[in-house]
Each structure stands twice: as structure tokens, then as C-alpha cells.
Amino acid sequence: MAKNLLIVESPAKAKTIEKILGEDFEVKSCYGHIRDLAKEDMGIDIKNHYKPSYIIPEDKKKVVKDLKAFAKQSGEVWLATDEDREGEAISWHLCEVLGLDPKTTKRIVFHEITKPAIQAAVDKPRTVDMHLVDAQQARRILDRIVGFELSPVLWRKMSMKNNLSAGRVQSVAVRIIAEREREINAFTPVSTFRIEALFTAKDISGKNVTFPAEGKKFSSAENAEEFLQTCIGANYSVNDIQVKPAKKSPAAPFTTSTLQQEASRKLGYSVSRTMLLAQKLYESGNITYMRTDSVNLSETAKEEIKNQINRQFGENYYQPRNYKNKNESAQEAHEAIRPTYMENTTVDNADWRRLYELIWKRTIACQMADAELEKTTAKIRISSNNEELTATGEVMKFDGFLKAYREDRDDDDMMEDEQQEGMLPPLVAGQQLPLKEMKATEKFTRPLPRYTEASLVKKLEELGIGRPSTYAPTISTIQKRGYVEKRDKEGIKRDFRILLLKDDVVSKLSDQETTGAEKSKLFPTDLGLVVTDFLKQYFDDIMDYNFTARIEEEFDEVAAGKLKWSSMIDEFYIPFKKDVENTIENAERISGERDLGIDPVSGKKVIARMGRYGPMVQIGDTSNTEDKARFAKLKNTQSIETINFDEAMELFKLPRILGQFEGSDASVNIGRFGPYIAHDKKFYSLGKEFDPYTISLEEAMPIIVEKREAKEQRTIKVFEKEKIQLLRGPYGPYIKQGLRNYKIPKEKQETAVDLSLEEVKAIIEDVKANPPKKVPRKKKS
């Protein structure tokens, strides 16, 4: 009898399951969705109750063809796609494409790839849940409508109109970044003076040690100074000691989002790097599936973790735990991310190792005992006034899970009192403490930090926006569209005051600190800010942080069979379409214009705004055709919102003529590709180490000479008449004719110097006849 065919989504999963199921089943994968909405007319027939028109995307044709062939020669087809909305829809699409009846075709689900789980699933097949499929179709159609109606609005209203896009997920992601930036810009730091005293006492071994104690916070230097004055000549004694036990518990095992966060904090990985490495670990069988929102572990996994803990750390380190998802939008089709075999504490591959070990440690720790601490708080009395100082210390009694793993925190989650405490020497009530010194140091309040890729993912997950499979792509989309940039920011130096009481004298000191420095953080661009404002003004419901959560509730109703999906879409679409039409009709073009002042030379207005080629400053009016307006591009660290008049006027100092070199003018300017020197009708890029506003002719001359030489070296041969050049590029020698480049076949690259004109022409013809396959830069359907 022919084998049954079982279809899953992931090919790596297919291999594992085939081994588990054995003889009776052949297991194939469909590589995710096999159909999608057509692009023409949005793929939706609005007038016909939003009837979707599905097509098989180009890159899925082969998969579908192969599945059809397998289905034909198999006994029964079983659908084992993931147990969530998307997985259910994939099963239904498979029915449609393979000609199966969804009412009778066997549909099975499991959350973990273990023999008992899969066997149990096979024993109890069900059929496709059409309500759940409808919920997915509603989700898909709503997203298509939002994306394909909103994006064209931007194309019409923005002066910069290349590839702009808007969508339910990405536009809110940009909004989060934009609002944080404005909070930071609007932030005014407030300073306080916190008292810190240093005392000495003997530790257990009788050695003198120094420990800190904290006092009151003062809002002004004067008050702090007054206080320090009152302490002159005072005695200090231990007033009261309290010892309290404390506990720390391990974090839940990894989901996609928490893995991305920890890999970012501990290893400095971008979310896409984390996902790439996790994919490799998954494909090589080292970890479970890496796109999951579940913190659940299979029973067999827990058993393995237990054994490993007992073996490696001892039984007192083991504590069984179950974790529950906080997030309501979790769909939990898979397990948490964990090693497939706990006895493998590491992997051979050096690239994957750090991520693997992170996953291993987190997994082992999640079934380990609490860490037990002892917190000591000592109150210290000051004889000369009524204030008290507090010294706190922490001693670890049992390390528990911390032996394996400690989770890092984001800056914005860190509570002040959560910082690592040191140990206190043994103290007794009434003990006199000699004061070493007492300080009041000025501390400034800080705004919330800018988002990292990973902390943005965390925020999106909290809002229920996006799914594990889309976090990384969303982050890259908003950067690719130019709404958001990942970059560093240099901090600025700031003075702070210190009042020091030492040897019964109060002195005033000052020091410097750097503030506001950021590394690899997400900054909104002017484009991102302007587009966000526009969308918020005209589509406030879609930009609402709760929009996704609200429609998810409705999708749930559809899934429960309580609401018809087309009615749900109707309710959304009718007012939305009105908003779109109103916006196209009435909204002004988006410019983000901001007045900066009046140019004292011409008496004309100076403004900052979005132009066709990005943010710029402008003197004068574009409507005045006789007296033309002047323009200058903003530097990429500047922003329309924050640039001031002086900075704007500085930008008009380019182009600058540096002087004569080899008989012609050398000038410097900033172009599309950054700063450059123009000389004798040729252009030479300026490296980062040069400032186009200050560079001198003397500095520019060697650049011209060097770059000219480098260009000559790049040239292997020139056929003047035919305008063909043989050049050396980063990938080896190549042919250039006009604007087009042609690859030289591998076997001829070594001897490229000897190529004759005829041979070169032959290569060009050959490449033209067999054009190399283009890498699809964007997803094609």
C-alpha cells in the first residue's frame, strides 16, 4: 500500500517527524504559505464581499508542483501545519491547491516534536477549522487593504516619493521611535544632590574595609552644603541593623522576542543576526524552532533538563517550574526555544556557539532553584543632626540558578535600588563608625534611552503588534524605507558639582561627565517624523497603539464563529475608505516646514523642510522665479525639528572654492554620495576624516593626486574607440562598456590582461545572450 503523505511547514521539521513516524508516512514540507493575494486590484474584490483572489507566487510554484506529484502517488494526505491561525490557513490552501476536501481531509496538530505528542496527534485527527481560516483571511485582507490604500496616499502627498510605505505594523513601529525621540528632545534634566558617606570598619578577618552609606537627596547645592556643615565634628554610630532574606527566580525559557533581547544585550547581535544564527542552529538539529511566542517546554525536555542539572550542579539546584505566557496574543504553536539535547553544552561551530550557549544556559536555569540572598540594612545616626544614613549590603547564601545564568536588564527597566549591592562588614548596634568622607554629588535625571532593535521588538510584543516571524523583517523594513536609522550618538560633556566633607572641612569641587551618548540605537529620520505626523493626523485609529489589540479581539470572534469575517472587514473598511478619500482630497502636501528666522543679508525667510531629495534648509521663496531661493541639504545628524538658525546658515557656506591646483579651480561640496572635491571636471570623495567646511587646498591636493592614481591602477586596459574598459573590481577583473558591467568567466579572470578586443566583445555578447539571474532585491510574487 502506498505511504501516506504528511505535510508540515518546515523542511527541518519534516525530516525529524519522518524518523518518528517511520514506515507508514512520507513527510514533506510546503515551506510556509503557498498562496497569497494577487497584487492586481489589491487581490480583493471589494464590491463582492471582499472576495479574495489567490495566486501561487512564483517562488512557490515548484513546491506546489512537487507536492501535487507526491499527493498523487500517496495514499492519504495528512495536514500537519502549525497550530495557529496562519497554519490553519496554510492547511486550507493546501486543500484548495491539491484538490482535497477540507471537510474530510485529516488535519493534525502538535506543539512539540516528540514521539508521544505526534503519536497522540495521529491518533486523533480532526478536519480544517474553517472559522479559524476565516480569521486568517480577515487578517490578511485587512493588512493588504491598510498597506495598499495607505502607501499610495503617501506617494501622492510626500515630495519624497520613492518606495514609501505604510502598514498596520511598520507605521506604529516608526511611531514608537518618533515619540521616544521627541520625549528625549523635550526633556529637561533636573539635578539633585545625594549624600554619600564612606565609613570604615573591620571585616571578619580584622582588616579595615571601607563601605558606603546613603543619605538624603537635596534639591539644591545650598541645602546640601548646609547639611554637610551640620555634620562637621559629628560622631556616627550604628543605630539599627535589619537582616532580611531575599529571593531571585530564573527567567522563563526563550521565545523569539526574549532571545533577540538577550542576544542584543549580552552578545551585541542585531535581531537579524540572531535569527540567522538561530536558523542555522535549528537546521542543524541543535535547537527547537526559533520563531515562537511560547514559553512552554515538553515533558521530555523537562526530564532532560532535570537530569542535566542533577548531573552537573547537584540535586539541590533542581526545581521544577512551569511557565505561562503573559502575552494574550501568543498563539503558542511551538515550544519555547531550547536545545534539542541538553547534554550538548556547546556546539562545534564557532559562529553559532555563543548563541547556542546562551540558549543552553537560559534553558537549564529555568528549571533551577531560586537564588537566596540576605539583605542587610544598617541605619547610621549622626550625632549633630536628626538625619540618618543607610548602608545596605547583600550576601548570597545560595546561588541557585545564578550558577548557570543571569538575565541582563535594559536600562529603562533598571530600578535604582536593583543595582548590585556589595557586602557590608559585620556591624553591631551602637558601634561607632569613623567617617572617611561625606559627599554630596550632583546627579541629573535622565530621559528614557532610545530604542535598540531588540527593545523595540519587546515593545511591539507588549503591544501585541507583529509576530515572531516578522520582528526582524519589520525592523529592517523601517530602516530600508528611511524612516528610522540605527546609529551612534556622541554624548556631550557636562559639569557637575561635588560638595566634599573631609577632615571637618567642606569644600566645593566640580567634575565632568559625558551624557546622552548612544550606541547602535534607533533614531527617527525627518522622513519618519513627518510621515508619522501625517498618518497620525489623518489615520489616528490605525496609528493607535491599541489598534492591533482591538482587531485581534474581532479576529478571535471570527475564529469562534461568532462574527462573519466580511462583516468585520466591512465595519473597518467603510470609514477607512472615507478617511483615505478625504485625505487625498483635502490634505496638504507633507513638508514638515519649520521657520528658523530671517537671513540678515537678503532679508528673506529661512526655513527647514522636506524636499524632493530629503531634509533641507531654504532661504527665500520658491514662488519667486526672478530671485531664486537657495537650498542646502541637512547633514545626516541634523534634523528639521532641532536645527537652529546658526546651524542652518552654516550649511549655505558650501560649495567652497579652495583655490587653484594644476591650473584649475578645486572646490568642495556635499553631493548625493557625501562630501567631495571637484577638480578639472573630475570628482573625488572626501573621507570621514575631512570636514568639507574647513578643509584647505593644501589638504585637498594630495587627495586629488592619490585618488587619481588609484583610479589608474584600477584600469587594466582601455579600448578607446569602442568605449570598453577592463577594470579591477572588488570581485576581480570585469568589463565595463558605457554604464553596464560584464562579468568575465572564471577561467579567463587570471589572464584578463591578455584579453583581446575580440574576446572581450565575445564575452559581452555572451553575457547579453545569457543574462545572469538577478537577485530579487524585493520579494516578488
Added chain:
DNA sequence: CAGTGAGCGAGCTTCCGCTTGACTT
């Protein structure tokens, strides 16, 4: 490749969520 910033209007872009390779002008 190194300019432009207005308007006209070909023809094009665009969404989110499932999955992996193919691909280095």
C-alpha cells in the same frame, strides 16, 4: 555618480505572515 528643490505625468512602488535558499555589479 557629484544637480536638484516646480509641475506634468508615463509606469512603478506598497502590506503582514508563513517558510528557505540563492546570490554576490
